[in-house]
Amino acid sequence: MGKRDNRVAYMNPIAMARWRGPTQSVGPTIQDYLNRPRPTWEEVKKQLENKKRGSKALAEFEEKMNENWKKELEKSRQKLLSGNESSSKKKERKRKKKKKSCRSSSPSSSSDSSSSSSDSEDEEKKQGKKKKKKKNRSYKSSQSSTYESESESKESVKKKKKSKDETEKEKDVRSLSKKRKKSYPDDDLSSESSSESDYEEDVQAKKKRRCEEREQAKEKVKKKKKKQHKKHSKKKKKKSGPSHKSR
Numbered sequence: 001m002g003k004r005d006n007r008v009a010y011m012n013p014i015a016m017a018r019w020r021g022p023t024q025s026v027g028p029t030i031q032d033y034l035n036r037p038r039p040t041w042e043e044v045k046k047q048l049e050n051k052k053r054g055s056k057a058l059a060e061f062e063e064k065m066n067e068n069w070k071k072e073l074e075k076s077r078q079k080l081l082s083g084n085e086s087s088s089k090k091k092e093r094k095r096k097k098k099k100k101s102c103r104s105s106s107p108s109s110s111s112d113s114s115s116s117s118s119d120s121e122d123e124e125k126k127q128g129k130k131k132k133k134k135k136n137r138s139y140k141s142s143q144s145s146t147y148e149s150e151s152e153s154k155e156s157v158k159k160k161k162k163s164k165d166e167t168e169k170e171k172d173v174r175s176l177s178k179k180r181k182k183s184y185p186d187d188d189l190s191s192e193s194s195s196e197s198d199y200e201e202d203v204q205a206k207k208k209r210r211c212e213e214r215e216q217a218k219e220k221v222k223k224k225k226k227k228q229h230k231k232h233s234k235k236k237k238k239k240s241g242p243s244h245k246s247r
Contacts, residue, residue: 173199 176199
């Protein structure tokens with residue numbers, strides 16, 4: 001089996017273009033662009049003059065608007081100045097009236113003014129004393145309220161603790177009485193009378209038992225640790241022994 005012939009015939013692109021002939025152009029060509037209609041010099045001058053006229057008209061319009069705006073500003077300023085002048089005149093009139101009234105009432109009011117000043121000072125002192133008393137009372141009342149609230153909270157905590165202890169004691173006594181009734185049903189009256197004394201003895205015995213049990217558990221843990229330590233040391237000795245012998 002031979003190789004395939006993948007060769008392709010070479011085509012000269014220039015020769016192919018000549019063989020096809022001239023292509024149909026789409027859109028304007030360069031010659032069309034060069035032969036476009038152009039305005040004359042006179043037409044250009046007319047266009048420039050028209051532009052200048054338009055700019056002059058706009059400038060005239062802006063000048064008119066500025067003049068109108070200036071007139072409005074002057075009117076508003078005049079109104080404000082007239083209002084300020086009228087208010088200042090009114091104030092001056094009031095001042096003059098006050099001065100006249102003060103001059104007319106000065107000889108008669110000299111004695112009254114001295115007495116009124118002394119009265120006003122006395123009133124100010126009284127008011128200051130009243131304010132101080134009110135502040136002291138409010139401070140004392142706040143302190144007393146805080147102290148009462150603290151004492152009430154402490155008493156409530158104590159009462160809760162007492163109630164809890166009493167309930168626990170009653171539960172223990174009831175449990176002991178029930179156990180004894182089950183074991184000794186004939187001796188109910190004697191058990192009720194001696195329940196309180198026996199309760200304390202039972203509590204102490206329970207405490208002793210708990211302490212002994214804890215000590216025993218500690219001793220057991222210590223013994224286990226010692227045994228484990230001994231076993232571990234024996235294993236180490238066994239492992240180190242054959243290695244020395246081989247040497």
